[in-house]
Amino acid sequence: xxxxxxxxxxxxxxxxxxxxxxxxxxxxxxxxxxxxxxxxxxxxxxxxxxxxxxxxxxxxxxxxxxxxxxxxxxxxxxxxxxxxxxxxxxxxxxxxxxxxxxxxxxxxxxxxxxxxxxxxxxxxxxxxxxxxxxxxxxxxxxxxxxxxxxxxxxxxxxxxxxxxxxxxxxxxxxxxxxxxxxxxxxxxxxxxxxxxxxxxxxxxxxxxxxxxxxxxxxxxxxxxxxxxxxxxxxxxxxxxxxxxxxxxxxxxxxxxxxxxxxxxxxxxxxxxxxxxxxxxxxxxxxxxxxxxxxxxxxxxxxxxxxxxxxxxxxxxxxxxxxxxxxxxxxxxxxxxxxxxxxxxxxxxxxxxxxxxxxxxxxxxxxxxxxxxxxxxxxxxxxxxxxxxxxxxxxxxxxxxxxxxxxxxxxxxxxxxxxxxxxxxxxxxxxxxxxxxxxxxxxxxxxxxxxxxxxxxxxxxxxxxxxxxxxxxxxxxxxxxxxxxxxxxxxxxxx
Amino acid sequence: xxxxxxxxxxxxxxxxxxxxxxxxxxxxxxxxxxxxxxxxxxxxxxxxxxxxxxxxxxxxxxxxxxxxxxxxxxxxxxxxxxxxxxxxxxxxxxxxxxxxxxxxxxxxxxxxxxxxxxxxxxxxxxxxxxxxxxxxxxxxxxxxxxxxxxxxxxxxxxxxxxxxxxxxxxxxxxxxxxxxxxxxxxxxxxxxxxxxxxxxxxxxxxxxxxxxxxxxxxxxxxxxxxxxxxxxx
Numbered sequence: 001x002x003x004x005x006x007x008x009x010x011x012x013x014x015x016x017x018x019x020x021x022x023x024x025x026x027x028x029x030x031x032x033x034x035x036x037x038x039x040x041x042x043x044x045x046x047x048x049x050x051x052x053x054x055x056x057x058x059x060x061x062x063x064x065x066x067x068x069x070x071x072x073x074x075x076x077x078x079x080x081x082x083x084x085x086x087x088x089x090x091x092x093x094x095x096x097x098x099x100x101x102x103x104x105x106x107x108x109x110x111x112x113x114x115x116x117x118x119x120x121x122x123x124x125x126x127x128x129x130x131x132x133x134x135x136x137x138x139x140x141x142x143x144x145x146x147x148x149x150x151x152x153x154x155x156x157x158x159x160x161x162x163x164x165x166x167x168x169x170x171x172x173x174x175x176x177x178x179x180x181x182x183x184x185x186x187x188x189x190x191x192x193x194x195x196x197x198x199x200x201x202x203x204x205x206x207x208x209x210x211x212x213x214x215x216x217x218x219x220x221x222x223x224x225x226x227x228x229x230x231x232x233x234x235x236x237x238x239x240x241x242x243x244x245x246x247x248x249x250x251x252x253x254x255x256x257x258x259x260x261x262x263x264x265x266x267x268x269x270x271x272x273x274x275x276x277x278x279x280x281x282x283x284x285x286x287x288x289x290x291x292x293x294x295x296x297x298x299x300x301x302x303x304x305x306x307x308x309x310x311x312x313x314x315x316x317x318x319x320x321x322x323x324x325x326x327x328x329x330x331x332x333x334x335x336x337x338x339x340x341x342x343x344x345x346x347x348x349x350x351x352x353x354x355x356x357x358x359x360x361x362x363x364x365x366x367x368x369x370x371x372x373x374x375x376x377x378x379x380x381x382x383x384x385x386x387x388x389x390x391x392x393x394x395x396x397x398x399x400x401x402x403x404x405x406x407x408x409x410x411x412x413x414x415x416x417x418x419x420x421x422x423x424x425x426x427x428x429x430x431x432x433x434x435x436x437x438x439x440x441x442x443x444x445x446x447x448x449x450x451x452x453x454x455x456x457x458x459x460x461x462x463x464x465x466x467x468x469x470x471x472x473x474x475x476x477x478x479x480x481x482x483x484x485x486x487x488x489x490x491x492x493x494x
Numbered sequence: 495x496x497x498x499x500x501x502x503x504x505x506x507x508x509x510x511x512x513x514x515x516x517x518x519x520x521x522x523x524x525x526x527x528x529x530x531x532x533x534x535x536x537x538x539x540x541x542x543x544x545x546x547x548x549x550x551x552x553x554x555x556x557x558x559x560x561x562x563x564x565x566x567x568x569x570x571x572x573x574x575x576x577x578x579x580x581x582x583x584x585x586x587x588x589x590x591x592x593x594x595x596x597x598x599x600x601x602x603x604x605x606x607x608x609x610x611x612x613x614x615x616x617x618x619x620x621x622x623x624x625x626x627x628x629x630x631x632x633x634x635x636x637x638x639x640x641x642x643x644x645x646x647x648x649x650x651x652x653x654x655x656x657x658x659x660x661x662x663x664x665x666x667x668x669x670x671x672x673x674x675x676x677x678x679x680x681x682x683x684x685x686x687x688x689x690x691x692x693x694x695x696x697x698x699x700x701x702x703x704x705x706x707x708x709x710x711x712x713x714x715x716x717x718x719x720x721x722x723x724x725x726x727x
Contacts, residue, residue, distance in 0.1 A: 338577045484546035
């Protein structure tokens with residue numbers, strides 16, 4: 001009864017929350033994305049059995065699957081470690097009410113299990129179970145197989161929650177898991193130790209033995225009590241608080257910013273903003289990780305022989321950080337917008353600081369991606385052209401479009417799959433930034449050639465860089481027009 | 495110092511501020527009282543150009559505030575602790591605000607030395623972020639930051655609320671001193687009638703956005719205000 005009440009509260013909180021209806025468009029887009037993903041997964045599940053049959057191997061598809069199972073679970077664990085959010089259910093209002101603590105903890109632990117994201121893999125598993133497992137064995141085996149995987153999902157979810165709470169989800173622990181998998185794979189290939197045959201044996205027992213399911217059941221129970229144990233060890237919420245003492249060193253290196261007056265002062269605040277919030281930190285790391293996408297794309301013949309495509313990819317890669325954070329400028333000041341607006345900062349200085357921040361991001365990405373010149377000096381020239389376009393066109397666009405948003409962003413919460421603060425306007429920003437060079441490219445190259453198109457876009461960029469004063473003035477005018485609306489939106493968001 | 499002419503603001507057709515004429519001369523300490531919803535904070539936000547006025551003429555130092563940045567140099571303000579940049583430490587926050595006013599490191603250190611009493615040892619060198627401080631301490635930080643730029647005009651919204659008794663007394667002393675020493679024009683709003691009458695030379699009562707009383711403070715003012723608010727209930 002109690003649990004039902006609390007779930008009801010949570011539900012009310014989500015539909016009465018600010019901007020639930022405002023972000024309806026976002027929700028619809030996400031739903032479309034989910035449906036299309038489900039269809040793709042169903043298709044994969046449908047054809048998986050056939051693909052495994054065709055392998056030159058005496059094992060049945062189920063046996064192959066069983067052998068790979070421990071690997072898959074490890075992989076799942078790694079992905080979860082990165083993606084799965086800790087349940088940030090707000091305990092405080094309930095703590096003083098006469099509710100048993102253990103009931104609340106059970107709720108915190110079990111609620112993530114009803115998250116539909118957990119069960120997306122079953123779009124693959126169920127068709128596979130019907131097609132391949134039932135075909136070779138029996139309905140009972142197929143059922144046992146599916147149940148085993150449901151339990152496996154629960155086990156992984158609970159274990160991830162425990163590991164994340166206990167060890168924290170920084171990049172180092174992610175790297176550690178990654179290396180562990182690499183090590184096991186290496187052992188497998190060197191034939192020192194085969195996780196494959198171990199997995200095969202274990203899952204053969206689980207799925208074919210009538211009592212086999214006792215193993216995953218006890219694993220789930222074990223993981224559940226591990227979590228419980230953690231909560232008895234860490235009774236008070238304050239024990240989870242992250243400290244910021246670690247970035248002391250880093251700040252001392254920022255002293256040079258002091259020489260740039262108000263702009264420098266603002267930028268050093270932004271640097272702290274990025275490093276002291278989980279969400280921005282993880283975006284930063286992910287962007288740097290995405291830079292390596294170039295390795296995949298640039299080495300692909302389809303791209304490498306097409307200058308137009310290559311240029312567009314360069315625009316994207318040299319602008320990675322700018323695009324990622326450019327969507328958030330100004331509205332990440334949401335919670336202290338009134339404060340900034342009454343400080344001794346002119347609007348021009350404020351926008352200038354944001355402009356320079358974005359330029360710095362562009363330059364960082366450009367420098368980080370210079371190693372791609374080893375793939376061909378042509379790429380290096382394209383990167384320079386793309387950098388100029390980003391600095392002279394995209395930066396101003398981001399600055400202009402950022403004034404459209406009037407919903408502040410909650411930065412301290414969670415990492416991936418967090419759509420808080422995302423409105424249809426965010427999609428607008430991303431699309432216009434990504435599509436503008438594409439359309440220009442298609443349009444101009446239609447009448448001339450790709451090479452001329454790149455030169456013209458670069459020329460746009462250069463003129464943008466030289467007309468900084470005038471263009472910033474336009475942004476200032478736009479900012480004044482939107483100032484009150486933004487301030488009001490940010491205040492409401494609190 | 496501050497001139498308001500014909501200031502009107504309405505939300506969905508409901509008038510929340512309607513002030514025909516209000517002039518605050520330089521060096522005056524001006525108190526604003528009124529029940530919840532009287533429009534005190536709205537008035538301050540209008541003065542600081544944070545909300546759009548339907549009709550307005552707000553001048554600070556004879557300069558219009560809207561679409562203008564000049565007044566920011568001489569105006570220090572603190573409205574709400576939730577608007578602090580909460581991921582900074584107090585030291586970082588002061589140095590940020592200080593830099594905006596072209597203060598050197600030494601200037602800021604001297605200033606913080608002056609504030610030591612007011613801070614009561616709870617704030618500096620604690621290695622905590624602003625978001626981890628209590629509301630009262632956040633308020634102290636905000637008020638101190640508003641003073642950091644040597645403002646000619648100081649605007650504080652409910653500065654006494656949430657402060658402990660000692661800090662309230664210290665703040666009162668502080669404001670009186672500030673006015674004597676630098677001839678600062680001070681605007682404060684408060685629910686504490688006795689504090690306002692002690693600090694302010696002039697008190698204006700706001701009700702539903704309209705000025706209903708404009709008093710020069712004397713020995714009877716506190717009684718008069720108490721009577722006025724008793725009748726209202």
